[in-house]
Amino acid sequence: MARLVQGPTVYTPDEWHQSNNLNYDKAEQTRIMSEIIRDESTRLCNETGMTTQKTQKSVNKKFEQRLNDINFWNAELDKQFKDTESEIGKMLEYKQRLEVALDATQLPLAISQLCISNREDRCSIDVVHDDVEIQLLKEVEVICGVQAVLKRTLEQAVEQIRLLRSANYYLNKDITDKFSALKIDGECSSLSNSCYKKKYVPNAKITPNSVTPEEWEAFSNKNILKVESERNSSITSRSMIDEILQETHSDQQKQCNAVNLAFSKRINETEKAKSKLEEHLSKVDEEINNMEKNIRSLNVAISDKKAPMQVSQTRLDTRTNRPNIELCCDLVQYKLIDEVGEISCDINRLKKVVRESENALKALVRQKLKLEEDITVKNKTLSIDRDENVVIRMDIAHESY
Numbered sequence: 001m002a003r004l005v006q007g008p009t010v011y012t013p014d015e016w017h018q019s020n021n022l023n024y025d026k027a028e029q030t031r032i033m034s035e036i037i038r039d040e041s042t043r044l045c046n047e048t049g050m051t052t053q054k055t056q057k058s059v060n061k062k063f064e065q066r067l068n069d070i071n072f073w074n075a076e077l078d079k080q081f082k083d084t085e086s087e088i089g090k091m092l093e094y095k096q097r098l099e100v101a102l103d104a105t106q107l108p109l110a111i112s113q114l115c116i117s118n119r120e121d122r123c124s125i126d127v128v129h130d131d132v133e134i135q136l137l138k139e140v141e142v143i144c145g146v147q148a149v150l151k152r153t154l155e156q157a158v159e160q161i162r163l164l165r166s167a168n169y170y171l172n173k174d175i176t177d178k179f180s181a182l183k184i185d186g187e188c189s190s191l192s193n194s195c196y197k198k199k200y201v202p203n204a205k206i207t208p209n210s211v212t213p214e215e216w217e218a219f220s221n222k223n224i225l226k227v228e229s230e231r232n233s234s235i236t237s238r239s240m241i242d243e244i245l246q247e248t249h250s251d252q253q254k255q256c257n258a259v260n261l262a263f264s265k266r267i268n269e270t271e272k273a274k275s276k277l278e279e280h281l282s283k284v285d286e287e288i289n290n291m292e293k294n295i296r297s298l299n300v301a302i303s304d305k306k307a308p309m310q311v312s313q314t315r316l317d318t319r320t321n322r323p324n325i326e327l328c329c330d331l332v333q334y335k336l337i338d339e340v341g342e343i344s345c346d347i348n349r350l351k352k353v354v355r356e357s358e359n360a361l362k363a364l365v366r367q368k369l370k371l372e373e374d375i376t377v378k379n380k381t382l383s384i385d386r387d388e389n390v391v392i393r394m395d396i397a398h399e400s401y
Contacts, residue, residue: 056193063189067182073220074178077171080227084168087231088161094241095157101245102150108252109143111396112136112259115389125374126270126381135255135262142255146248153244160230160237167227174223260393267386274378281371284364291361298354305347312339 011019116136122128191198211219316336320327 060189063185067185067189070178070182070185073217074175074182076224077175077178077220080224081168081171081175084164084171084227084231087234088164088168090238091157091161091164091234094238095154095161097245098150098154098157098241101248102147102154105143105147105150105252107396108256109140109147111392112139112143114392115259116140118384118388121384122377122381124377126377130262130266132259132262132266132385135259139255139259142251146252149244149248153241157237157241160234163230164227164234167223167230171223171227174220178220256393260390263385263390263393267382267390270378270381270385274375274382277371277375277378281368281375284368284371288361288364288368291357291364295354295357295361298350298357302347302350302354305343305350309340309343309347312336312343316340 116133119133119136316333319333319336322328
């Protein structure tokens with residue numbers, strides 16, 4: 001039997017035609033599928049291109065709106081910042097006015113205390129708790145009260161300046177942040193498809209600490225409301241400071257005038273009292289001279305009675321030598337006795353008047369010394385009140401008030 005040699009597989013003609021037809025169909029299907037994919041690709045490219053272009057245009061529009069929003073709030077914040085800086089400057093001026101006003105109270109207070117101290121040197125009857133002293137003590141009280149008010153107001157002004165600066169600090173911080181955001185979003189807005197700065201950033205996402213646009217606006221609005229509130233408080237404070245400065249100046253001036261008026265009245269009273277004392281002293285001096293003359297006249301009158309007394313007594317004594325019956329108690333004798341008694345009585349009366357006159361002279365001298373002492377006291381009081389205190393107050397009046 002013959003052996004079959006094994007070689008390549010042998011197909012029938014039908015199988016050959018069938019295989020060719022199958023390849024034709026497969027190629028046609030593949031080509032059709034490819035055409036479909038190409039058509040879909042072209043459509044998808046066009047669609048995605050248009051979508052990307054539309055989306056990018058929308059994003060650019062949003063950037064433009066965002067930049068407008070930031071610019072708007074930045075302008076508002078900047079205006080508020082400048083207004084607040086201006087208000088801080090005004091408050092600093094008012095603070096300085098308060099400091100000047102407070103410093104200006106030191107000299108009047110020192111002068112008032114010096115006047116009180118000077119008046120302690122008054123002596124004797126002039127150490128009086130008079131209206132001048134009452135008004136001086138009240139002036140010290142008024143000035144101390146004014147100082148307390150000014151110090152408290154100054155502390156409030158300093159605190160208000162601190163609050164303004166604090167509000168403006170956060171306002172400036174917000175402005176700085178918006179300036180940075182404006183710069184960043186400006187750069188983002190300027191990016192284009194042909195820009196060389198573009199790059200891939202995988203996993204781009206919204207950061208966890210992001211806020212909503214509403215929260216973003218509310219934050220800046222809160223800063224503006226805060227700084228506006230502090231400015232309004234500052235304006236109210238400045239108005240209050242104006243009133244306080246005016247009232248304290250008025251109170252000090254009013255009390256200063258009251259003290260000056262009290263000094264004027266007291267000095268006038270003292271000058272009148274001194275004038276009357278000097279008038280009385282002049283009269284007492286004149287009366288002392290008259291009384292001394294009177295005493296001398298009385299002593300002369302007493303001395304003048306010596307001769308008549310001697311004559312009368314000599315006559316009486318001589319008549320005792322009449323002899324015998326001639327020793328008669330006649331009318332002459334009675335008359336001589338009456339004359340001696342009369343002269344003795346006159347001498348006693350004159351001596352009594354001399355004693356009374358001498359006592360009156362001593363009283364006049366004592367009164368003169370008292371008047372001179374009182375005039376000296378008045379001179380010292382006038383020296384203290386008129387020549388020291390009033391002069392000091394007049395010299396510093398333009399500096400104090």
